[in-house]
Amino acid sequence: MATTSNMFLYSLTIQPPTHVTEAVVGQFAGTKEQQIVTASGSRLVLLRPDPTQGKVVTLLSHDIFGIIRSMAAFRLAGSNKDYLILATDSGRITILEYNPTQNCFARVHLETFGKSGVRRVIPGEYLACDPKGRACLIASLEKNKLVYVLNRNAQAALTISSPLEAHKPGVHVLSLIALDVGYANPVFAALEWDYTEADQDPTGQAVDEIEPHLVYYELDLGLNHVVRKWSEPVDRTASILFQVPGGKDGPSGVLVCGEESVTYRHSNQDPFRVAIPRRKGATEDPSRKRNIVAGVMHKLKGSAGAFFFLLQTEDGDLFKVTIDMVEDDEGNPTGEVRRLKIKYFDTVPLATSLSILKSGFLYVASQAGNHQFYQFEKLGDDDDEPEFSSDDFPADPSASYDPVYFYPRPAENLALVESVESMNPLVDCKVANLTDEDAPQIYTICGSGARSTFRTIKHGLEVEEIVASEVPGIPSAVWTLKLDRGDQYDSYIILSFTNGTFVLSIGETVEQVNNSGFLTSVPTLAAQLLGEDGLIQVHPKGIRHICRGEVQEWAAPQHRSIVAAATNSNQVAIALSSGEIVYFEMDSDGSLAEYDEKKEMNGTVTCLSLGDVPEGRRRSSFLAVGCDDCTIRILSLDPDSTLESRSVQALTAAPSSLSIMAMFDSSSGGSTLYLHIGLHSGVYLRTVLDEITGELTDTRQKFLGPRPVRLSQVSVKGQTCVLALSSRPWLGYADPISKSFVVTPLNYVDLEWGWNFTSEQCEEGIVGIQGQSLRIFSIEKLGETLIQKSIP
Numbered sequence: 001m002a003t004t005s006n007m008f009l010y011s012l013t014i015q016p017p018t019h020v021t022e023a024v025v026g027q028f029a030g031t032k033e034q035q036i037v038t039a040s041g042s043r044l045v046l047l048r049p050d051p052t053q054g055k056v057v058t059l060l061s062h063d064i065f066g067i068i069r070s071m072a073a074f075r076l077a078g079s080n081k082d083y084l085i086l087a088t089d090s091g092r093i094t095i096l097e098y099n100p101t102q103n104c105f106a107r108v109h110l111e112t113f114g115k116s117g118v119r120r121v122i123p124g125e126y127l128a129c130d131p132k133g134r135a136c137l138i139a140s141l142e143k144n145k146l147v148y149v150l151n152r153n154a155q156a157a158l159t160i161s162s163p164l165e166a167h168k169p170g171v172h173v174l175s176l177i178a179l180d181v182g183y184a185n186p187v188f189a190a191l192e193w194d195y196t197e198a199d200q201d202p203t204g205q206a207v208d209e210i211e212p213h214l215v216y217y218e219l220d221l222g223l224n225h226v227v228r229k230w231s232e233p234v235d236r237t238a239s240i241l242f243q244v245p246g247g248k249d250g251p252s253g254v255l256v257c258g259e260e261s262v263t264y265r266h267s268n269q270d271p272f273r274v275a276i277p278r279r280k281g282a283t284e285d286p287s288r289k290r291n292i293v294a295g296v297m298h299k300l301k302g303s304a305g306a307f308f309f310l311l312q313t314e315d316g317d318l319f320k321v322t323i324d325m326v327e328d329d330e331g332n333p334t335g336e337v338r339r340l341k342i343k344y345f346d347t348v349p350l351a352t353s354l355s356i357l358k359s360g361f362l363y364v365a366s367q368a369g370n371h372q373f374y375q376f377e378k379l380g381d382d383d384d385e386p387e388f389s390s391d392d393f394p395a396d397p398s399a400s401y402d403p404v405y406f407y408p409r410p411a412e413n414l415a416l417v418e419s420v421e422s423m424n425p426l427v428d429c430k431v432a433n434l435t436d437e438d439a440p441q442i443y444t445i446c447g448s449g450a451r452s453t454f455r456t457i458k459h460g461l462e463v464e465e466i467v468a469s470e471v472p473g474i475p476s477a478v479w480t481l482k483l484d485r486g487d488q489y490d491s492y493i494i495l496s497f498t499n500g501t502f503v504l505s506i507g508e509t510v511e512q513v514n515n516s517g518f519l520t521s522v523p524t525l526a527a528q529l530l531g532e533d534g535l536i537q538v539h540p541k542g543i544r545h546i547c548r549g550e551v552q553e554w555a556a557p558q559h560r561s562i563v564a565a566a567t568n569s570n571q572v573a574i575a576l577s578s579g580e581i582v583y584f585e586m587d588s589d590g591s592l593a594e595y596d597e598k599k600e601m602n603g604t605v606t607c608l609s610l611g612d613v614p615e616g617r618r619r620s621s622f623l624a625v626g627c628d629d630c631t632i633r634i635l636s637l638d639p640d641s642t643l644e645s646r647s648v649q650a651l652t653a654a655p656s657s658l659s660i661m662a663m664f665d666s667s668s669g670g671s672t673l674y675l676h677i678g679l680h681s682g683v684y685l686r687t688v689l690d691e692i693t694g695e696l697t698d699t700r701q702k703f704l705g706p707r708p709v710r711l712s713q714v715s716v717k718g719q720t721c722v723l724a725l726s727s728r729p730w731l732g733y734a735d736p737i738s739k740s741f742v743v744t745p746l747n748y749v750d751l752e753w754g755w756n757f758t759s760e761q762c763e764e765g766i767v768g769i770q771g772q773s774l775r776i777f778s779i780e781k782l783g784e785t786l787i788q789k790s791i792p
Helices: none
Strands: 022-026 035-040 043-050 055-063 068-074 083-088 092-099 104-112 126-129 135-139 145-152 158-160 171-178 187-194 213-220 225-233 240-243 254-258 261-266 269-275 292-299 307-313 317-327 333-347 351-357 361-366 371-376 387-389 414-420 426-432 441-446 453-459 463-470 477-481 492-497 500-505 526-530 534-539 542-547 550-555 562-567 571-576 580-586 592-594 605-610 622-627 631-636 645-650 655-665 670-679 683-689 696-703 710-716 719-725 729-734 741-745 753-757 765-770 773-779 786-791
Touching (some): 022 068, 022 361, 035 068, 035 351, 043 361, 055 104, 055 414, 068 126, 083 126, 092 158, 104 158, 126 171, 135 171, 171 240, 187 240, 240 292, 254 307, 261 333, 269 387, 292 351, 307 351, 477 526, 477 753, 526 571, 534 562, 534 571, 571 605, 580 622, 622 655, 631 670, 655 710, 670 710, 670 719, 710 729, 710 753, 719 753
Parallel strands (some): 562 605, 605 655
Antiparallel strands (some): 022 035, 035 043, 043 055, 068 083, 092 104, 126 135, 135 145, 145 158, 171 187, 240 254, 254 261, 261 269, 307 317, 317 333, 333 387, 351 361, 371 414, 426 441, 463 773, 492 500, 542 550, 562 571, 571 580, 580 592, 605 622, 622 631, 631 645, 670 683, 710 719, 719 729, 729 741
16 A cells, blocks of 8 residues: 655744734733743744843743734733733634743643634734733734633633624724723724725725724623624724723723824713824924824832823834823822823834833834833933823814924933844845855844844854963863862862973962972873862873872873873773773772773773763763774773673764763753764764663764864853864753754854863853963853844
8 A cells, every 4th residue: 555645844044033023011920020922923932021130031932833913911810920812823812821830831722713824804913802801802904803701610720712703894903902991891992994885986985084983892791792882983094092091090991093193082081182292303304294103001000090101103202191180089080081191201213012011121122123121210200301281182183283392312211221133124135254264154234224234143152251361381181170079169270281280279360379289290181079179180190189188199000101081079980001991989988999900992092981970879870982993882880890891882983082961851851861972073973871771872963173072061051061172162052942952153262172160250161272372251142043243
């Protein structure tokens, strides 16, 4: 029987999309801390604004394999966390919950309501949630509107009802929001054009007579149906609605924003209208009218009825809009509107979405160029900017009035804290190797108008250099040592030269140490803190063990020298020039005990590796031995099978470096033991080392450069990583967002040797050698594998 197999193309961009189409704020983790969720095409990103550092940290980035058309956050009554509703091109409504322990979005509900695709009659273009989390409305550009009731079942789990229809043919929707009505029946407001008559008029005159309507749709929770409750014509140029707080917080209703004006409207109140101030200045056209393109409402803590709007025009100018309410005898707001007021606030880049956080920050998702993260310095209450009131303007949209003006100025109320990289829109791009490196660079122009940039993009991780200093001679290796197991920071830097060893102390200054106990007249092959406070130095003629001021020596057999060494906190393994392996283990009294038998290898040993001693164990179970016959052997170190061969792996070239280390594995969700292999040919291999049998499986490889690969274990951002040095330095690590293992070049000079480094000034650093210079550097951001240099 013949079988057919389908092939699917799964393509990924080298960088995820950076243009944010929508951003919502909520307490998605169930804590008091607010997060921002952004939608960028098919990608959902969870951002954590860090007020202490003034940064925006990416917690999670998730591809949904569809187009996010709209999204909203909501919270069920009595809950301490927000859920996220997505309307996508899948023809389904999706409710997601953020799981902070696993750092992922969990799907709570998935309801199908129509065909897939971005169509004008398929709901998904608009999405609005009742502020009390009782219902949501999802609407298309034309005709179709569906209301879902959100509730809890007997087990207190979130449930979603069957859709309730609020369809009306021949209607085009411009904007849709949910009203804040407290605990009354949920109401949704839509800005609609009814084109039924215009559609049937061949002359085209009916189009000029259409008036947009502000329509209220009420969900009757008792009768479980939706009614078209109220409809009123509004300004012909109206294009966007904003929710006004209701219940105890305000008068409820909406702000209707059109060309040149902002109007407050509600079914039980008179309209109040205010003009949008025009720019004044030598280069400005005084007759040009403005539209509101984005905005955000924010409630202030403490007093009832304290809220304001920040509305943005297409120039990027932010205007602060406030509502004065009639007060009762005790000074409390009655919910009746007295006037609407507007004043110039500041100018920020043109936004697709504005988000205000309770911690006093404003996130601007820019239409073009970098997204901006601002801190509020003040709220613009006590400045000299003129304030304009609805008392001075007629409420009738057709009535004329004198325009009002303001002078734009540098920002006073907002201070820029961080600029988040965005390349949108990408206008042109060329790939060329202009700097003559081993990989080409990408040259782009992006942004628009005055915010355009020319950018150079390189593949790699950004490195921050802390120290670069010359040393006498050319070192061949470097190590760092703590003097005691409980020490937080390193105390010594050990430098090995062809004819001697340098010991430097780490403190306020770096100075040479003469009484370390190390032999300085010989080169060093390995240095290690042994046990609680013992130090060992392996050199070509023997092993020197320094413990509490006493020195013990183990001398290499006559006519033989040590060619390779591997150490950890309890074990030492060395390879002699005769091809023999000698193994030592620390006794209970802290001395080094040699294992009776030596292991004879077939070829010359080029490298050795012992893994770290696992928590709660006495020894690492395996020793990896690399030989010049292009093989690696795994030897057992268990007491009943010491130095017995467990597995062999053939290689394409002689191994130059080995490193056994436990690292995070995305497939198992836990830690896995790996053997990292560097070859003389410049190839790096990573293979899984079975913790029980010692078998080597699942080998992956990558060519790093023409020089032999040197490996070492380093710690970056709290995770164990592998530093691989060839013609350029590379870092292997688990990507913080995707959790998959990646090997990325460092944007740094080519190093001959690297080692972990930690001090008071640099908690997580790397010390390296390049020629005659000693360099200390740190890696600030894991996961951001493209380095951008931007020129305005």
